[in-house]
Amino acid sequence: LELTYRRSPGNERGALVPATVEDMIVNYRTCEFTTVFRDGSPQTWPVTPLLLHDGRFLVCTSIGLPQKALNVRRNTKVSMLFSEPTGSGVSKPGAVLVQGDASVADGVFADVLADRDLAALTQTVLDRQPRGAMMSSWFGRRFFPFYYVRLLIHVTPRRLFSWSTPDGSSAPCELDPSELNHVG
Amino acid sequence: MWGEAAKAMAEFSGAVVTAIDADGYPVSVRVAAPRYDAQTGRLPVVWPSDFAVTAGPANVLCHYHDEGLWSIRALQIKGRLERCSEDWTFISTDFKPPSGALMTLWRLAKSSRTTGLRYLHTRGLKSPAVNWESLRELRRRITADQR
Numbered sequence: 001l002e003l004t005y006r007r008s009p010g011n012e013r014g015a016l017v018p019a020t021v022e023d024m025i026v027n028y029r030t031c032e033f034t035t036v037f038r039d040g041s042p043q044t045w046p047v048t049p050l051l052l053h054d055g056r057f058l059v060c061t062s063i064g065l066p067q068k069a070l071n072v073r074r075n076t077k078v079s080m081l082f083s084e085p086t087g088s089g090v091s092k093p094g095a096v097l098v099q100g101d102a103s104v105a106d107g108v109f110a111d112v113l114a115d116r117d118l119a120a121l122t123q124t125v126l127d128r129q130p131r132g133a134m135m136s137s138w139f140g141r142r143f144f145p146f147y148y149v150r151l152l153i154h155v156t157p158r159r160l161f162s163w164s165t166p167d168g169s170s171a172p173c174e175l176d177p178s179e180l181n182h183v184g
Numbered sequence: 185m186w187g188e189a190a191k192a193m194a195e196f197s198g199a200v201v202t203a204i205d206a207d208g209y210p211v212s213v214r215v216a217a218p219r220y221d222a223q224t225g226r227l228p229v230v231w232p233s234d235f236a237v238t239a240g241p242a243n244v245l246c247h248y249h250d251e252g253l254w255s256i257r258a259l260q261i262k263g264r265l266e267r268c269s270e271d272w273t274f275i276s277t278d279f280k281p282p283s284g285a286l287m288t289l290w291r292l293a294k295s296s297r298t299t300g301l302r303y304l305h306t307r308g309l310k311s312p313a314v315n316w317e318s319l320r321e322l323r324r325r326i327t328a329d330q331r
Contacts, residue, residue, distance in 0.1 A: 034210035041241035063303040064296025081212035087251040110312035129253035143293040146300030168213025169230035
């Protein structure tokens, strides 16, 4: 696996973050987010996550589609696979797997500016998905009244793997998840 | 049934297989060229030895979005992962054929409204008023950034 490395701004210890891994995490439009259902089976959805400054991830869902959050409240173990490069502009797409522990913030959020990280994630989605404006139009408000009533899920990475191609059949490179600090 | 799943899967560029590892964490790998058997619903998966994946419940997700994160399509197959000598195989157990875009949107509108009301009711919460001005403010920021 060929990786180029980039020093993270503000990283006083001098730990190095693989630039290719960072590019995939930050620029891929979606990741495949998995939570565990009450019967022990994995449930996987494509979601847009945001890497936060402290190395955690933020994922949102609406109260109209709360299954991810309900699963996390029962079982905190989750994973995120970044393997779909469409629209990312990443020139040499690979894949990144994050395994971690998740928690659901108390309450529901109907004001996207009420939380700084929620605002950043919502702005990212609005920017990447121009036609998503439909969800705040008359149509969206009428038929999806809870779309912008959000639940916040934070993921703390425990293990981090990367591949140089999207296909996961080869041996991955294991990285230190603490290197994600300062990247977001 | 699996013939329909195979036909639907062929419309995607790859499939993501997810199972559970020995520590209880989900673990996913993308299969770039899935060899899904339309007769048996079986999909061979090469699982790197770095993951202590376990036999048991698993799923397959195929999804697509365009450059503008739109035209979203997805396909999900439930199943289980089994080990046959040294090889791993995903074995399908349930699959719902994808509906057309309009039907999917209609069903989603109905179910998300019902589910949202139930979520609030269960927790004794009133339906909160969405702050639409905050969304307009975020759009203004995007427009300003693009200038």
